[in-house]
Amino acid sequence: MRVLAVASECFPLVKTGGLADVVGALPGALAAEGIGVTTLLPGYPAVLSALEGGEAVREWPELFGGPARLLRGATAGLDLIVLEAAHLYGRPGNPYLGPDGQDWADNPIRFAALGRAAAEAAEGFGIVHAHDWQAGLAGAYLRGARPLVFTIHNLAFQGRYPAELFPRLGLPAEAFAVEGLEYFGGVGFLKAGLHYADRITTVSPTYAAEIRTPEGGMGLDGLLRHRAAAVSGILNGLDTAEWNPATDQHLAARFSLAEPEARAANRAVLQARFGLGEGGPLFLFVGRLAWQKGIDLVLDALPALLAEGGLLAILGTGDRALEARCREAAAVNPGRVGAVIGFDEGLARLGYGGADAVLVPSRFEPCGLAQLCALRYGAPPVVTRVGGLADTVIDANEAALAAGAATGVQFAPPSAEALAGALRRTAALWRDSPAWAAMRRNALAADVSWARSAGRYADLFKDLVNG
Numbered sequence: 377m378r379v380l381a382v383a384s385e386c387f388p389l390v391k392t393g394g395l396a397d398v399v400g401a402l403p404g405a406l407a408a409e410g411i412g413v414t415t416l417l418p419g420y421p422a423v424l425s426a427l428e429g430g431e432a433v434r435e436w437p438e439l440f441g442g443p444a445r446l447l448r449g450a451t452a453g454l455d456l457i458v459l460e461a462a463h464l465y466g467r468p469g470n471p472y473l474g475p476d477g478q479d480w481a482d483n484p485i486r487f488a489a490l491g492r493a494a495a496e497a498a499e500g501f502g503i504v505h506a507h508d509w510q511a512g513l514a515g516a517y518l519r520g521a522r523p524l525v526f527t528i529h530n531l532a533f534q535g536r537y538p539a540e541l542f543p544r545l546g547l548p549a550e551a552f553a554v555e556g557l558e559y560f561g562g563v564g565f566l567k568a569g570l571h572y573a574d575r576i577t578t579v580s581p582t583y584a585a586e587i588r589t590p591e592g593g594m595g596l597d598g599l600l601r602h603r604a605a606a607v608s609g610i611l612n613g614l615d616t617a618e619w620n621p622a623t624d625q626h627l628a629a630r631f632s633l634a635e636p637e638a639r640a641a642n643r644a645v646l647q648a649r650f651g652l653g654e655g656g657p658l659f660l661f662v663g664r665l666a667w668q669k670g671i672d673l674v675l676d677a678l679p680a681l682l683a684e685g686g687l688l689a690i691l692g693t694g695d696r697a698l699e700a701r702c703r704e705a706a707a708v709n710p711g712r713v714g715a716v717i718g719f720d721e722g723l724a725r726l727g728y729g730g731a732d733a734v735l736v737p738s739r740f741e742p743c744g745l746a747q748l749c750a751l752r753y754g755a756p757p758v759v760t761r762v763g764g765l766a767d768t769v770i771d772a773n774e775a776a777l778a779a780g781a782a783t784g785v786q787f788a789p790p791s792a793e794a795l796a797g798a799l800r801r802t803a804a805l806w807r808d809s810p811a812w813a814a815m816r817r818n819a820l821a822a823d824v825s826w827a828r829s830a831g832r833y834a835d836l837f838k839d840l841v842n843g
């Protein structure tokens with residue numbers, strides 16, 4: 377079976393977050409299940425320059441305002457179809473944002489083109505697998521021509537635009553309906569994905585349940601309850617060849633479950649990179665600086681962290697006000713708090729491989745990869761008990777400690793007070809050297825690979841095709 381995956385980012389070509397990691401890793405994971413994946417991506421400069429082969433398989437003299445082609449090729453072990461359309465994607469920098477940090481004004485057209493291209497590229501594929509709102513219109517253009525699976529990586533990004541967009545999309549008038557892509561009087565890209573898909577997946581079982589409730593549904597819970605029979609949660613994994621502390625060149629010292637002590641050299645380099653002095657435990661936060669990720673809770677709980685003798689390294693980019701708060705926390709706590717505002721894959725990996733513990737205090741988290749990276753690199757994660765965080769971390773409660781099963785610390789609800797309590801509990805565990813070493817070993821031994829989940833996607837695809 378061949379699957380056409382459709383997405384707006386894909387590691388290692390273009391990445392702003394976890395979507396790219398998943399889209400980049402699934403083809404390799406599914407190959408082991410006998411499923412071939414070809415990935416359709418927008419032709420950003422970084423994608424076009426990496427593409428090898430690049431044979432034109434489809435041309436449009438005019439696609440949403442300019443000429444466009446579909447180029448079929450490969451790179452980095454990925455089989456690709458790239459939508460080359462200079463008027464839509466021939467821009468430097470971030471795939472979604474202009475240099476001013478604002479969304480590109482023509483994003484709805486840029487990603488409508490991706491959906492339209494998906495429908496035209498789908499011939500010859502058994503299934504189309506669309507990811508997140510940017511690929512949401514694929515179903516509207518396909519109109520049932522191929523079985524469609526839609527995966528929600530984050531319900532918070534919905535791609536909602538005014539009704540005036542609709543006539544520009546070249547879709548039949550009846551598509552602008554509740555039984556279509558109409559959403560609160562406008563055009564909803566994610567809504568379209570949910571409506572037209574034969575199966576809807578999201579990236580953890582707990583999030584699959586949360587999004588069917590008014591509290592977690594972000595306005596779409598009614599539709600998701602209506603489609604409940606089609607919804608399931610399949611946990612993300614990590615490409616464990618790519619994320620391997622025994623071979624990772626971004627680390628100052630490589631290590632493994634057999635020799636976790638070598639992490640100490642990474643910790644020393646991490647302290648230097650973030651301007652941190654002596655002390656501990658050393659907590660790391662890596663992620664988008666956004667309300668979802670709860671970085672504000674970390675800053676509010678900072679007194680508790682510092683009272684325990686803790687150190688804090690923050691790596692992230694996003695909301696300007698949160699960036700400013702992180703910089704300020706570093707400025708008023710020299711040697712204790714360090715902040716690097718930016719996106720730096722190598723520094724993130726050094727962090728996972730050197731920090732004592734990784735903070736993931738998200739208010740909601742569809743799956744979360746930061747905690748999987750932390751487990752894989754032997755830094756027990758401290759997480760809120762929500763979404764995929766609840767599904768992937770075993771809390772160091774008395775029973776788990778007694779059974780030798782704990783891999784991290786969970787807390788609830790997502791508040792500064794609860795986080796402060798979790799920080800105190802983590803620091804006490806860290807001071808208990810044997811207990812901490814055991815938890816670190818459990819983290820390093822946790823199975824965060826795609827093995828089980830690839831099988832679940834394969835079953836879902838086969839089930840759908842065989843009816």
Ligand SMILES: Nc1ncnc2c1ncn2[C@@H]1O[C@H](COP(=O)(O)OP(=O)(O)O[C@H]2O[C@H](CO)[C@@H](O)[C@H](O)[C@H]2O)[C@@H](O)[C@H]1O
Nearest residue numbers: 393394395529663692718719720721724742743744745746
């Ligand atoms: N400043 C920075 N520098 C370097 N690396 C950085 C970075 N900021 C983030 N990263 C990296 O980007 C990835 C973030 O992935 P997550 O899954 O944790 O969150 P994201 O919200 O992007 O993904 C959404 O989609 C994924 C995929 O399904 C879901 O797991 C998740 O819950 C959902 O919110 C990790 O690999 C992390 O190391």
